Structure formats: C-alpha cells, structure tokens
Amino acid sequence: MNYINMTYDEACHYAPTEEPARQYFFMEYCKALIGKQKEMSGKDSFTFHIATFGCQMNSRDSEKLQGILEAIGFVETDSEEADFVLYNTCTVRENANQRVYGRLGFLNSLKKKNPNMMISLCGCMMQEEEVVAKIRKSYRFVDIIFGTHNIFKLAELMAERLDKKKMVVDIWNGTDRIVEDLPTDRKYSFKSGVNIMFGCNNFCSYCIVPYVRGRERSRSPKDIVEEIKKLSQDGVIEIMLLGQNVNSYGKNLDEPVSFADLLTQVDQIEGLERIRFMTSHPKDLSDELIEAMKNSKKVCRHLHLPLQSGSSRILKAMNRSYTKEQYLELVEKIRTAMPDISLTTDIIVGFPGETEEDFLETMDVVKKVRFDSAFTFIYSKRTGTPAAKMESQIPEEVIKDRFDRLLTEVQKISSEVCGRDEHTEQKVLVEEVNDHGEGLLTGRLSNNTTVHFKGDPSLIGKIVNVYLEESKGFYYMGTLRP
C-alpha cells in the first residue's frame, strides 16, 4: 500500500477495525511517513527516548511503547535530544507532577533546534483533567497526549499527528478492553514483568490510582500462561507478575480463578526459574497463597506487603480493611510458613489526623516486623481522593520530624536484617556489570538483596552460586563459586 500520499482520514478508511491488526497497519503507515522525513533530513536514523516515572506497571507499559516505536523504525537513545521523546508519567504523589512540568521547558528548547522532534506524554498524570487542560494551554508544543487505557494506540495517534500537524489528545475514562499481542521490547533479555491485571478497586482514601487506572480487569490465565511460555522460550528465566493488588486477581473473570491457582499454573512452566509478584494487599492475602508460595521452588522468598500505617484508627480512615493486629498476625503466619522470607513494605507518614500516638503505632510495627526495607512516603494530598477533603491535615514540620525518625529506624533495622545470609552460599541471578568496580558483576538473591562479585559479563542472565563474604548493610560483597 502506498502510505506516503495517504491522509490520516484515508488511512482510517483502509485500516482494519479489529485489534491488534489495526495498530500494525498504523505502524506501517508511520514507518513510511517517518522514513520520508528521515530521508529529507539526511539523518541515518530517527531516535526515541522514553522517560519512565513511577511503578513497575509503568515500566512494563514503557516496554510495550518501546516495541511500537521500534516497529515504526525509531532507534533508542539515552539522550532526550531525540526525534521522539515520550514521558510515561506517574501521579501518585504531587512532586512527580512538578518534575514533569519542570522538564517540559527543557524539551521545548530541544524542539526549537529539531523541527522533526515530537514530544508525547502518557501515563497516570494524563488521566487528570486539570493536567491535560494545563498542557493544552501552557505547553502547546506537546504533540501527543494519551492515557493509561489506550497505550496500545500509540501508532494510530502518531499517524494522526504526522498528517494533521497539530496536538493530538486521546484520553479514555476507562476500558474493559485488554489488547494482546502487540510488539514489546524488554529492557532485560532474561527477566520480564508480566501484567496479570490492570486497575484497582480498593479506593484507599489517599490514593489516586483507582481514578487514573480504572476498575480491576484481570487477564485470562490462558493468555498469561501463553505469554510466559513464549518469554521462557525466548530466554527469560525470571518473571514478575504485575498488578496493583495481585491478591484479588481473577475474581471478576467469567470463570473465577484465584491468584494462588494462577501461581501454581505459572510454577509449572518449563524453563522458568524465578517468579516474583507485586503488589499484595494485606487484606486479600490468603492462606492458600501462603501455601502455594511455600510449596513452590520458583516463587522467590520475598513479599512486598504495604503497611501504610501501624495505627488501626488511621488504617480505618485510609480504608485499608485491616487492623494493626491483623497485619502482625499475617506476618507471623507468613514467617511461620517461610522463615527465610524477606518482607518489604510501603509506609505513609502524615496522613490527615495522624497523631503522635498513631505515628508511634507505626514505629511499633516497624520494630516488631523488622522489614528488610521500607519505602517511606510523606503523605501527598491528591485532589479528588476522599483524604484530600479530610480535616486536620498535618503541618509540614511535624511530618518532616516523624519522617526522619521513621527513616532512621527503618535504615537501622534494614542494615541489621539484610545481612542475615552472610557467610552462606546462595543462588544469584546475574543482572549486570557493576559500573563502580573493575570486573564486578551485580546479581540478585531470591530474596531480592543485591550482591556484587567478580565475574565475566558472559554470566549475565544466568543463575550462579555466590558465597556471601560480607554484608554491607543493604547489599553483599561475594565470591563466585563453581
């Protein structure tokens, strides 16, 4: 088909209506138009750069977006001085939004030097109406804006932009669609994230995710298992099953399946060596899942179990559906089943109405559980969430003081517990060359701790035995064993 002289409206007429065929059509269309621009500019290649903010879901989405851009003919570059720059944004906390606005000014200066440059924004932040209104008004140089529900449409949106030469905005409020089988390009050849569900139904009162990622939708176990089998045939030995709340996986499928069942199915896939998953909501973590983890040789000995607060009163206001005591009991149950498991968590400081007593309850849980590590966050008021309207927002200096005390405690405990495997030999997945030390490689234990050791880069992507010589608090120095 001769795409070059075809307008976008004509292309829409010829394009298949079903997915993913429609997107493959638009990838070809964009490829032809970009090829023409490239020829006229005299460049050997057109480059793209994706900056990913936020969580693992966004990282996985970026791999899909990268796959589409490569299919169109773009070549990846580390620099933002590229022909296509895409920001995959996060809006969980306000400061992430400010960073994006800050960087857009710089992108505009680059665009003035490169007339072919396109700037695109997607991800959670774009699902907020005020954000899109602000970009339309004050950042008119942005070319393409899309949201979390239609990332599969990048090629079609680019096609429209290339022909019509004006800002293209396409944000969906929600979707029940999951488009399978688009190209992806993985960051690592030997490990990959795999989406098992999208969205969240929990409505924790501080959290914007249910509003920007929509209601829970689970992929079918068949599609998930097939994707992992293909990945495994392609050399992937570690997968991370991804969802905002993996423990409620499968509840809304026509034939409901539990997360524990899915894990058992994935466990049987040949060639796969390690299975990770995140994130688990404490309220939904079943005995069946603990049993499935315990019985599996592949499921890694690590569980990320967000606490958010140790005060039952605050947990209630957060709409978390568990108490301090229930959380502690759950930890006990997990540790009894798997004594060597590493537990990590997320904690928010300064939720509206948090008193010193509430904060001390959080400190108490931290001291009792002794997490391997904890991500600590200062409460960020997100417009549209119930907590934003709550009275008694906490003054900044009080939050700062509590945050510092929490961080000190978390780090002290972390440095004590992370070294518990010192002087043992462990299986390590070699991930990369360590830039800081001559001849050093970096790998990960099953419990997610990193270890640096001398070795040949050809070991990257392999599981090797490493003796953990010395704990450095958050990581080990080790020696390769035969």
Ligand code: 5AD
């Ligand atoms: N303020 C601060 N932290 C938040 N998180 C989610 N929403 C907010 C907010 N409004 C944190 C939670 C969650 C992690 C991904 O981000 O701890 O587990």
Ligand code: SF4
């Ligand atoms: Fe947000 Fe709560 Fe859903 Fe996690 S479980 S994404 S914190 S609403």
